Amino acid sequence: xxxxxxxxxxxxxxxxxxxxxxxxxxxxxxxxxxxxxxxxxxxxxxxxxxxxxxxxxxxxxxxxxxxxxxxxxxxxxxxxxxxxxxxxxxxxxxxxxxxxxxxxxxxxxxxxxxxxxxxxxxxxxxxxxxxxxxxxxxxxxxxxxxxxxxxxxxxxxxxxxxxxxxxxxxxxxxxxxxxxxxxxxxxxxxxxxxxxxxxxxxxxxxxxxxxxxxxxxxxxxxxxxxxxxxxxxxxxxxxxxxxxxxxxxxxxxxxxxxxxxxxxxx
Amino acid sequence: xxxxxxxxxxxxxxxxxxxxxxxxxxxxxxxxxxxxxxxxxxxxxxxxxxxxxxxxxxxxxxxxxxxxxxxxxxxxxxxxxxxxxxxxxxxxxxxxxxxxxxxxxxxxxxxxxxxxxxxxxxxxxxxxxxxxxxxxxxxxxxxxxxxxxxxxxxxxxxxxxxxxxxxxxxxxxxxxxxxxxxxxxxxxxxxxxxxxxxxxxxxxxxxxxxxxxxxxxxxxxxxxxxxxxxxxxxxxxxxxxxxxxxxxxxxxxxxxxxxxxxxxxxxxxxxxxxxxxxxxxxxxxxxxxxxxxxxxxxxxxxxxxxxxxxxxxxxxxxxxxxxxxxxxxxxxxxxxxxxxxxxxxxxxxxxxxxxxxxxxxxxxxxxxxxxxxxxxxxxxxxxxxxxxxxxxxxxxxxxxxxxxxxxxxxxxxxxxxxxxxxxxxxxxxxxxxxxxxxxxxxxxx
Numbered sequence: 001x002x003x004x005x006x007x008x009x010x011x012x013x014x015x016x017x018x019x020x021x022x023x024x025x026x027x028x029x030x031x032x033x034x035x036x037x038x039x040x041x042x043x044x045x046x047x048x049x050x051x052x053x054x055x056x057x058x059x060x061x062x063x064x065x066x067x068x069x070x071x072x073x074x075x076x077x078x079x080x081x082x083x084x085x086x087x088x089x090x091x092x093x094x095x096x097x098x099x100x101x102x103x104x105x106x107x108x109x110x111x112x113x114x115x116x117x118x119x120x121x122x123x124x125x126x127x128x129x130x131x132x133x134x135x136x137x138x139x140x141x142x143x144x145x146x147x148x149x150x151x152x153x154x155x156x157x158x159x160x161x162x163x164x165x166x167x168x169x170x171x172x173x174x175x176x177x178x179x180x181x182x183x184x185x186x187x188x189x190x191x192x193x194x195x196x197x198x199x200x201x202x203x204x205x206x207x208x209x210x211x212x213x214x215x216x217x218x219x220x221x222x223x224x225x226x227x228x229x230x231x232x233x234x235x236x237x238x239x240x241x242x243x244x245x246x247x248x249x250x251x252x253x254x255x256x257x258x259x260x261x262x263x264x265x266x
Numbered sequence: 267x268x269x270x271x272x273x274x275x276x277x278x279x280x281x282x283x284x285x286x287x288x289x290x291x292x293x294x295x296x297x298x299x300x301x302x303x304x305x306x307x308x309x310x311x312x313x314x315x316x317x318x319x320x321x322x323x324x325x326x327x328x329x330x331x332x333x334x335x336x337x338x339x340x341x342x343x344x345x346x347x348x349x350x351x352x353x354x355x356x357x358x359x360x361x362x363x364x365x366x367x368x369x370x371x372x373x374x375x376x377x378x379x380x381x382x383x384x385x386x387x388x389x390x391x392x393x394x395x396x397x398x399x400x401x402x403x404x405x406x407x408x409x410x411x412x413x414x415x416x417x418x419x420x421x422x423x424x425x426x427x428x429x430x431x432x433x434x435x436x437x438x439x440x441x442x443x444x445x446x447x448x449x450x451x452x453x454x455x456x457x458x459x460x461x462x463x464x465x466x467x468x469x470x471x472x473x474x475x476x477x478x479x480x481x482x483x484x485x486x487x488x489x490x491x492x493x494x495x496x497x498x499x500x501x502x503x504x505x506x507x508x509x510x511x512x513x514x515x516x517x518x519x520x521x522x523x524x525x526x527x528x529x530x531x532x533x534x535x536x537x538x539x540x541x542x543x544x545x546x547x548x549x550x551x552x553x554x555x556x557x558x559x560x561x562x563x564x565x566x567x568x569x570x571x572x573x574x575x576x577x578x579x580x581x582x583x584x585x586x587x588x589x590x591x592x593x594x595x596x597x598x599x600x601x602x603x604x605x606x607x608x609x610x611x612x613x614x615x616x617x618x619x620x621x622x623x624x625x626x627x628x629x630x631x632x633x634x635x636x637x638x639x640x641x642x643x644x645x646x647x648x649x650x651x652x653x654x655x656x657x658x659x660x661x662x663x664x665x666x667x668x669x670x671x672x673x674x675x676x677x678x679x680x681x682x683x684x685x686x687x688x689x690x691x692x693x694x695x696x697x698x699x700x701x702x703x704x705x706x707x708x709x710x711x
Contacts, residue, residue: 031288054291057289060290067333067335208286208292211267211286
């Protein structure tokens with residue numbers, strides 16, 4: 001914002017924009033990271049289809065982006081854990097935007113309570129169900145569409161927690177690790193068909209997942225994730241860490257030999 | 267999470283449990299749990315209004331979604347965590363400005379409503395609450411109540427200016443004002459003393475939409491007591507913007523890393539003297555960017571740290587026009603004699619107030635806001651003596667700035683406080699909404 005900001009001429013006051021770059025489907029659109037991603041893609045000229053469980057909350061996020069970015073934003077109800085519904089959901093999305101669907105971003109996830117998951121397997125199962133089963137289910141249906149279309153991008157927000165199993169959150173970590181492998185395989189399958197598959201591994205991001213758990217100065221603004229994904233899609237990247245330095249932190253953590261790692265308390 | 271919190275004056279500091287909801291539904295959680303809660307926007311109130319050290323503090327910064335905008339009426343609906351800065355960013359390009367612009371853009375609308383803030387246009391347009399169409403309030407019982415001038419009127423009146431103590435404001439509708447150009451055509455007038463400043467205010471304030479004066483509380487000698495620089499302007503029109511010369515950025519910028527000992531009586535005198543003299547006796551038609559006109563201090567991030575660990579008080583009071591001049595003279599004399607002196611002070615004329623809002627601050631009169639370092643033993647005593655002058659003349663201090671006044675003083679300043687307490691006791695009998703300010707000033711029935 002500048003003190004000298006000029007008004008646009010009356011004909012295009014906040015309404016006119018260049019032709020759309022296509023529609024991006026965002027799954028799990030009510031989180032702060034999803035909101036940041038949506039704003040970044042709207043900025044890059046995409047229209048948005050926001051999907052999530054809570055219709056009221058989705059509508060709030062959508063209204064906000066329409067006003068901030070003057071983008072075309074629609075909403076659709078989606079429940080990641082209800083895998084039975086995913087085929088119909090994808091059919092609805094395709095009926096809705098069809099060839100305009102430029103890409104999909106899976107943002108939903110559940111950190112859960114790792115203490116509880118030790119004693120209550122149903123909670124562990126819920127974590128696995130949302131992070132791994134739910135994500136791979138909906139992406140299975142979408143991958144087939146993109147394979148046929150011969151273009152588009154699939155982005156999965158995984159986690160650095162999936163890079164190595166740790167005592168503090170190995171249920172969540174194993175589900176995210178599974179998702180990372182799923183995306184890797186999908187990338188291998190779809191590369192020759194002209195479809196990009198991007199794995200995003202966030203480190204500490206300033207959301208409710210880290211609020212009060214991680215010192216605020218160590219947690220990156222969610223905006224960083226949105227900008228990084230838009231850039232990585234543009235540059236046809238395969239795997240990104242956000243913020244970038246997590247690549248090196250995780251490189252070191254992965255290199256530690258198991259006989260050392262098992263004695264650590266990370 | 268438990269964390270130390272303070273207002274912009276960095277005094278007092280309280281340790282509070284902190285929640286930061288990211289979805290509307292999560293806002294209810296702190297109210298469901300036992301204990302009390304207060305909402306906090308960006309913590310720009312100066313004292314202890316924005317935290318609750320005996321319960322939890324709810325950060326509203328993530329509940330900042332724009333919900334609806336009607337360009338034909340300027341009505342903007344948004345969540346309470348949206349800031350004045352965000353409105354400027356997104357609505358100046360559409361040709362609209364917030365109806366009231368405070369001295370910093372880092373203010374949430376929830377905070378603006380709860381403090382019934384004012385800006386440089388108060389003499390023309392009144393306070394923030396006047397431009398609010400309606401809002402939703404999460405009350406102590408966990409219900410969401412729609413408040414307007416026709417619906418739940420008492421709760422509306424107790425909430426505008428109610429310091430967040432009637433509930434948590436979730437969303438509101440505000441009427442923005444259409445503009446041709448975001449800049450301001452400003453006139454500057456140097457006034458050699460207080461009387462000249464007041465004379466200029468009365469002569470010509472009605473010609474300006476925005477009006478404020480910087481006032482020297484340390485220098486000027488006995489003859490120049492209250493020497494000032496009046497800065498007044500009107501929104502630029504499209505044709506003016508095309509022909510006027512933009513202002514040269516002149517300014518004394520303060521390094522944000524300065525240690526607090528730099529702020530002493532000598533440097534404060536020197537700064538104020540320099541500030542007075544750097545302005546010409548009179549300047550007309552200076553085209554100013556809105557950032558430099560409205561938010562001269564926002565350019566210096568964390569300027570409050572200049573005052574060091576001890577922090578500072580911002581004393582802001584309004585004195586009714588009758589005898590207001592004499593009251594100002596007494597206040598200025600006291601301030602000038604005080605220890606380290608007043609670094610920055612501002613004088614402005616208020617227009618009509620809102621007698622129907624029991625805790626709203628503005629009323630017709632002169633308002634003086636002075637930054638007083640919290641240093642030396644005499645400061646609290648000095649501010650109490652200022653309170654006495656204010657009470658004597660029928661004025662009041664601004665709760666959003668206050669960190670030290672007494673329950674008795676507030677009762678003398680706000681004649682409708684009893685009515686407010688009665689409304690609060692009906693909607694929040696167990697005082698589930700509470701803050702350090704509320705306990706200090708006994709705003710809990």
